[in-house]
Amino acid sequence: MLKLIKSKSTEWxxxxxxxxxxxxxxxxxxxxxxxxxxxxxxxxxxGRYRIASAYTKRELLAILSTKIAT
Numbered sequence: 446m447l448k449l450i451k452s453k454s455t456e457w458x459x460x461x462x463x464x465x466x467x468x469x470x471x472x473x474x475x476x477x478x479x480x481x482x483x484x485x486x487x488x489x490x491x492g493r494y495r496i497a498s499a500y501t502k503r504e505l506l507a508i509l510s511t512k513i514a515t
Contacts (some may be wrong), residue, residue, distance in 0.1 A: 447510050448472040451478060474513065479505065 453468040469479040471488075477496065478489045483495040486505040489495040497512060 447506050447513070449506075450475075453480070469487075471509065477509070 448471075449469045450472050451467055452470045455467045456465050458465055466481050471477040471479065476491055478492065479502070480489060481502075482489050485500060486499050486502050487498045488505060488509050490496050497505060497508045498510055
């Protein structure tokens with residue numbers, strides 16, 4: 446199973462703006478970022494290319510582990 450490293454903590458954006466979600470990267474493959482966009486989780490390489498998406502982080506990690514293994 447893949448391990449994630451938190452690259453940026455959750456931060457408060459100010460009064461009325463709420464919070465920004467934490468950012469994650471895959472350990473050993475730091476060019477792959479894990480993001481939550483709305484109701485979906487995305488794996489993005491080099492900040493631009495979507496590798497995979499799923500509705501839960503657990504499903505996304507399962508998809509990524511098979512893609513990275515090949």
